[in-house]
Every structure is written in C-alpha cells, then in structure tokens.
Amino acid sequence: MVTPLNYATRGFAPLPSPFHFFRGGEITGGAIAYETWGTLGAAKHNAVLLFTGLSPSAHAASSPEDPSPGWWEQLIGPGAAFDTRRFLVICLNSLGSCFGSTGPASINPATGLRYGKDFPALAIEDIAAGASAVLDHLGVHCAALIAGPSLGGSAALAFAALYPGRAQRLLTISGTMAASTHAIALRSIQRDAVKHDPIMGLRLARKLGTATYRSAQELAVRFGRQPSSGNNDFAVQDYLEKQAERFAVFFDPQSFLRLSRAIDLFDLRRHGDPVAVFTRAKLEQALVIGVEEDLLFTIGEQAEIAAALESAGVTTRFERISSLTGHDAFLVAQERFSAVIRDWLNGSA
Amino acid sequence: MVTPLNYATRGFAPLPSPFHFFRGGEITGGAIAYETWGTLGAAKHNAVLLFTGLSPSAHAASSPEDPSPGWWEQLIGPGAAFDTRRFLVICLNSLGSCFGSTGPASINPATGLRYGKDFPALAIEDIAAGASAVLDHLGVHCAALIAGPSLGGSAALAFAALYPGRAQRLLTISGTMAASTHAIALRSIQRDAVKHDPIMGLRLARKLGTATYRSAQELAVRFGRQPSSGNNDFAVQDYLEKQAERFAVFFDPQSFLRLSRAIDLFDLRRHGDPVAVFTRAKLEQALVIGVEEDLLFTIGEQAEIAAALESAGVTTRFERISSLTGHDAFLVAQERFSAVIRDWLNGSA
Numbered sequence: 001m002v003t004p005l006n007y008a009t010r011g012f013a014p015l016p017s018p019f020h021f022f023r024g025g026e027i028t029g030g031a032i033a034y035e036t037w038g039t040l041g042a043a044k045h046n047a048v049l050l051f052t053g054l055s056p057s058a059h060a061a062s063s064p065e066d067p068s069p070g071w072w073e074q075l076i077g078p079g080a081a082f083d084t085r086r087f088l089v090i091c092l093n094s095l096g097s098c099f100g101s102t103g104p105a106s107i108n109p110a111t112g113l114r115y116g117k118d119f120p121a122l123a124i125e126d127i128a129a130g131a132s133a134v135l136d137h138l139g140v141h142c143a144a145l146i147a148g149p150s151l152g153g154s155a156a157l158a159f160a161a162l163y164p165g166r167a168q169r170l171l172t173i174s175g176t177m178a179a180s181t182h183a184i185a186l187r188s189i190q191r192d193a194v195k196h197d198p199i200m201g202l203r204l205a206r207k208l209g210t211a212t213y214r215s216a217q218e219l220a221v222r223f224g225r226q227p228s229s230g231n232n233d234f235a236v237q238d239y240l241e242k243q244a245e246r247f248a249v250f251f252d253p254q255s256f257l258r259l260s261r262a263i264d265l266f267d268l269r270r271h272g273d274p275v276a277v278f279t280r281a282k283l284e285q286a287l288v289i290g291v292e293e294d295l296l297f298t299i300g301e302q303a304e305i306a307a308a309l310e311s312a313g314v315t316t317r318f319e320r321i322s323s324l325t326g327h328d329a330f331l332v333a334q335e336r337f338s339a340v341i342r343d344w345l346n347g348s349a
Numbered sequence: 350m351v352t353p354l355n356y357a358t359r360g361f362a363p364l365p366s367p368f369h370f371f372r373g374g375e376i377t378g379g380a381i382a383y384e385t386w387g388t389l390g391a392a393k394h395n396a397v398l399l400f401t402g403l404s405p406s407a408h409a410a411s412s413p414e415d416p417s418p419g420w421w422e423q424l425i426g427p428g429a430a431f432d433t434r435r436f437l438v439i440c441l442n443s444l445g446s447c448f449g450s451t452g453p454a455s456i457n458p459a460t461g462l463r464y465g466k467d468f469p470a471l472a473i474e475d476i477a478a479g480a481s482a483v484l485d486h487l488g489v490h491c492a493a494l495i496a497g498p499s500l501g502g503s504a505a506l507a508f509a510a511l512y513p514g515r516a517q518r519l520l521t522i523s524g525t526m527a528a529s530t531h532a533i534a535l536r537s538i539q540r541d542a543v544k545h546d547p548i549m550g551l552r553l554a555r556k557l558g559t560a561t562y563r564s565a566q567e568l569a570v571r572f573g574r575q576p577s578s579g580n581n582d583f584a585v586q587d588y589l590e591k592q593a594e595r596f597a598v599f600f601d602p603q604s605f606l607r608l609s610r611a612i613d614l615f616d617l618r619r620h621g622d623p624v625a626v627f628t629r630a631k632l633e634q635a636l637v638i639g640v641e642e643d644l645l646f647t648i649g650e651q652a653e654i655a656a657a658l659e660s661a662g663v664t665t666r667f668e669r670i671s672s673l674t675g676h677d678a679f680l681v682a683q684e685r686f687s688a689v690i691r692d693w694l695n696g697s698a
Binding site: 178181207222265295 | 527528529530531533534535537538541542545546549552553556557559560565568569571572573574581582583585586589610613614616644647
C-alpha cells in the first residue's frame with residue numbers, strides 16, 4: 001500500500017553545507033531542484049531516480065503544478081513505462097545546471113554575487129552526490145531504480161559507484177563509462193566556442209550538438225538539399241539556427257562549460273575496475289540501452305557497460321535500438337524506449 | 350617524344366578580363382597560380398590537371414624552385430602514379446583561394462584595396478573556369494586527365510560539365526556531385542564561426558574539420574583518453590589546437606567562407622542529368638575512388654558518381670578504400686591511392 005506524499009511535487013533538497021566537490025572546491029547553502037510524480041510507499045522502497053542529459057531540467061513530465069510537457073513525457077505517468085501507480089518517480093536538475101539547482105548562475109552567499117567563473121569545476125560524481133542529497137531529503141534509503149540517458153547514464157553509473165547498496169536496479173541509455181576521443185574532441189570545440197564568446201558560443205555549440213546528436217541519414221531524409229525559407233542557403237541551416245536560438249536563450253554558458261567538461265573527464269575506472277565497482281554496488285538487475293546510430297555515445301560503449309555488469313553478476317539486459325535519430329533517440333523516439341523499459345520493469349516486478 | 354618546357358614551372362595564367370562569376374559579379378586582371386612537374390609533349394596531349402581540396406596551394410609536390418614537400422608529394426614524380434616522365438602534371442590554386450590566385454585577399458585594381466568581403470560569391474564552376482584559363486595559357490586544348498580530391502573532385506566534375514571534350518580521362522577522389530545535408534550542416538557551422546570572428550572562427554572551423562575529416566576510430570587509436578601535455582585536459586585537444594593554429598596563420602577567412610560555401614552550393618544537376626552531362630563531356634575513362642570511413646563525402650556519393658559515369662558509357666573503375674583516416678586518407682595514406690592510380694593509368698596507357 002502507498003501513502004500520500006507529504007511533501008510538494010516540486011522542491012529543493014539541501015546539499016551538505018559545505019559541499020565538497022569531487023575535484024576540489026566547495027560551496028555552502030547549495031540545493032538540488034527536483035520534481036516528483038507518483039507516491040512514495042510507506043516502506044519507501046518504490047523510488048525511481050532519474051538523472052538528465054546535459055541540458056534538461058527536472059521537468060521530465062507534466063504535473064498539475066506545471067502542465068507543460070516534460071522531456072520524457074511519454075515515459076512517466078499512470079500505466080507508462082515508469083508507472084506512477086507503482087513508483088514515485090523523481091527527476092533532479094543536475095548540480096551545476098541552471099534550472100533551480102545550485103550552479104554558476106546562482107548567488108554565492110559569501111559574496112552576494114553570482115558564482116560565474118568562480119563556481120568549482122564539476123564532476124559527474126558531484127551530480128551523483130546531489131542525487132544522494134535528494135534521496136536523503138525524501139527519506140529514501142535505497143532507490144528501486146536509478147536511471148538516466150546520456151550524461152545522466154554516466155551519472156547513474158557514478159551513483160552506483162559512490163553509494164553501494166543505495167540502488168536495486170540500474171538503467172542506462174546512451175551513457176558511457178568514459179567518453180570517446182571523438183566525443184571529447186567535439187565537446188572541447190563546443191567549449192572553446194563558449195569560452196571565447198558565451199552567447200555566440202552557446203549558439204555554435206548547440207548547432208554542432210544538433211548536427212552530431214542526429215545521424216547524417218536523418219538530416220538527409222528530413223532536409224536533403226531543400227532551400228532555406230529564410231536568409232540561409234539550405235533548410236538544414238534554418239533548423240540549426242532555430243535549435244541554437246532556443247538553447248542560447250535558456251542555458252547558462254558557465255553551466256554548459258562545467259557540465260560538458262564533466263562528461264569528458266568522467267571515468268568510472270577512477271573508482272576501480274568496472275566489474276569490481278558493479279559487484280560492490282550490489283545491483284540486482286540492470287538494463288543497458290544503446291542506439292546503433294549514436295555517434296557520440298557509441299553502441300560499443302553501451303556494450304562495455306553491459307559486459308561489465310554481466311561479469312559482476314548483475315542480471316543484465318542489453319538492448320540495441322536502431323534509430324536514425326541517433327543520440328537524440330531517447331528524446332524523439334520515446335515510444336521505442338518506453339516499450340523496452342516497461343517490458344523490463346514488468347518482467348522484474 | 351617530348352620537348353622541354355618553354356615556361357617556368359611556377360606561373361600565373363591570366364583570367365579573361367573581366368572574368369564573370371557563375372553566380373554573378375566580376376573581377377578584372379585576375380590570375381590563377383599554378384605549378385607544373387614534367388614536360389609538355391610536342392602534341393600537348395600529355396597534361397594532367399590537378400584540382401586541390403579546399404585548403405591546399407598549387408604546391409602539390411617539391412620542385413627545384415621549391416624543395417618543400419607538397420600536399421601530394423608521393424603521387425607526383427618520375428615513376429610515381431602521376432609519372433612526370435610521361436605527363437606534364439599541373440596543379441592550380443583555386444580561384445578565390447589565397448596562395449597566388451586572385452581571391453578576397455588580393456588587391457582590387459579598381460580601388461587599390463583588398464577585395465575582402467566585396468569579392469564575388471564563388472562557385473565550383475568558377476574554379477573550373479580558372480583551370481580552363483590555365484590550360485589556355487599553356488596551350489593545352491585537351492588534358493589527358495583531370496583529377497582532384499575532395500572539393501577538387503567536384504571541381505573536376507564541374508570542368509567536365511563546362512568544357513566538353515577538354516579532358517580525356519577523369520579521376521575523382523572523395524568528391525561529390527552535390528554535398529550531403531550533414532556535410533552542409535557542419536560546414537555552415539564553420540562558416541558561422543568565421544563570420545562572427547574571423548581569426549577565432551578559423552581556429553574553430555579547423556578544429557571541427559580535423560575532428561570530422563578523420564574517423565572516430567582513428568582519433569581513439571591515436572589519442573584515446575591520453576592526458577594533455579599542455580594546458581588542456583586531453584591530448585586530442587592539443588592536437589586540434591596545433592592544427593587550428595597552423596591553419597589560422599596561413600589561411601584567409603574570406604577565402605575560407607567562399608570556398609566552403611561553394612562546395613555546399615555545388616550541384617552537378619544544374620548542368621543537366623549527370624548521365625547526360627558525362628555523355629556530353631566525351632570522357633573516355635574514369636576512376637572514382639572513395640573511402641568507406643569518410644563522414645563528409647560518403648562512399649555512397651562516390652558510388653553515385655561512378656554509376657552515372659558508367660551509364661554515360663565512360664569506361665569506369667570504382668575503387669573503395671577502407672581507411673581510418675577517413676576524408677583525409679588521400680593526404681595521409683598516399684601510398685594506397687598511389688597504387689590504385691598508377692595501376693589505372695598504366696592499364697589505360
């Protein structure tokens with residue numbers, strides 16, 4: 001039986017104060033913004049903790065308080081893959097981001113000014129620590145499931161490494177145990193652009209992201225050599241500009257720099273051999289989903305995660321999805337992921 | 350029998366004055382810089398005309414006048430694929446570039462100032478017209494072979510379309526009849542960066558080029574997650590910076606913008622159905638080489654060129670090369686191309 005929530009469906013979990021960052025530096029009075037859907041059971045054993053990719057907020061699905069669609073709208077709700085009749089689904093805004101959680105755009109209580117460039121260097125492990133603070137705040141000792149796509153997949157791995165026994169199951173989608181050279185190269189170029197000129201740089205970074213998150217085939221099918229309806233030569237340029245415009249309006253350049261670098265620097269092997277890490281984590285089951293066409297978090301990286309989990313004795317399912325939408329598939333082909341996740345969660349009910 | 354050259358091995362061919370650009374606009378007093386290796390036969394039937402990729406100069410190989418290695422050093426010389434005992438090899442600097450041919454960095458005779466942004470929009474067809482001026486200057490009516498890699502491959506196609514009967518054989522390497530959406534997307538991002546800030550933009554553009562010319566696997570094998578020996582996090586960032594530094598020093602931003610856009614806008618179909626174009630061109634033989642791992646000028650685009658040539662009745666050989674060096678293979682794996690080209694040219698002697 002479940003009991004009603006006794007806290008708001010949007011809230012802030014305080015970070016330990018001072019909060020010590022994984023790579024050094026500290027902040028005081030920090031907090032992690034989160035949203036929830038569903039109800040926490042009396043035993044508090046039914047929490048699903050969702051990490052996000054680099055850019056989304058904690059608004060993974062609509063709610064009475066915020067009816068706008070979330071970034072994973074189709075996956076969360078009564079009867080959905082993350083079934084809110086069964087689970088309390090929690091999504092958090094990453095530490096260092098700019099949608100409620102403490103980050104470079106937040107006010108430093110010591111100075112009364114925004115942290116800006118003084119915000120400490122961020123590690124994926126810090127994002128995992130933020131998640132731990134959210135679970136503490138909600139009184140959840142052990143999550144039924146930790147899950148995340150992209151950067152959030154790596155954050156879930158970091159959480160498993162740092163907090164053994166604090167999650168029963170693990171789901172990663174298009175994450176990585178350590179970013180590839182190619183992905184590092186592309187992200188470092190994005191950061192160079194942002195460092196040189198924050199606003200124009202964010203635009204360029206988003207354009208480059210958009211051009212590489214999707215597959216070459218998808219762009220060809222959607223836009224081909226269709227002429228621009230604006231001031232560009234080709235329609236694909238209009239599309240990139242639209243994406244860039246949106247992003248530059250709502251994202252903080254310093255948050256971008258820190259989150260982007262955090263994923264490059266993340267290496268699960270810092271916590272020991274991945275098999276040893278997963279053994280220590282005491283995970284029962286895992287689902288690893290990868291997209292064949294993903295250029296940034298390759299299918300090979302997903303296979304490595306699954307293999308290490310298997311070797312650690314975790315009952316693991318590895319699902320390969322083929323989608324021309326590439327790394328973005330988890331956002332734009334939600335029904336595909338929904339089916340796989342629902343099936344896995346029901347099978348393991 | 351061949352007779353000695355009666356002109357310098359480096360020179361300038363005058364453009365028609367005024368020279369009318371394919372997309373409108375004109376210049377007066379323009380010239381095309383070229384270099385040659387070997388000797389033109391008395392019948393002037395042994396000329397090999399080489400177009401370059403976006404960034405190289407006409408210095409395709411070393412010579413007594415300039416002993417520094419050229420960009421295709423291994424392919425040109427006595428006994429090499431382009432055998433200078435048999436052929437007069439000519440390489441030209443593209444119109445609009447910045448290594449001797451008239452371009453945005455040249456002085457406009459009408460104003461006494463550099464053309465800069467006033468230089469007309471460039472088309473691949475203009476580069477082909479520049480080549481025609483070089484052949485006129487050297488008294489060559491019909492080239493034994495026109496050849497080019499990357500943008501130069503497309504320039505060779507444009508030449509065949511514009512000057513029927515002026516080339517016996519065609520060789521394209523990693524070119525295109527019409528750039529792919531993905532390549533357009535990536536190049537438009539490079540141009541955005543250069544337009545916004547020419548110097549920093551050229552650096553970013555070159556970094557992005559470097560990260561996409563090669564395959565993800567090549568970067569992984571060469572650099573992995575090796576740490577930076579400088580101020581970066583990773584060695585791959587040092588590498589990108591070194592490439593960027595060099596490029597920003599020697600390349601003109603306005604030339605970059607024009608050449609990059611020219612390859613996006615090129616579409617052989619403007620000259621008619623490709624099969625009709627190649628039939629009209631009166632080519633006898635063709636060799637089309639593509640690299641399986643090329644992300645920018647895909648193997649599919651090479652197959653399309655070869656198929657159209659075949660259908661036009663041109664005796665065509667289509668060679669697929671597998672190389673982790675991707676689009677850059679023609680520069681860094683010259684021995685592979687050398688073998689294929691030598692074999693083809695000898696077979697068709």
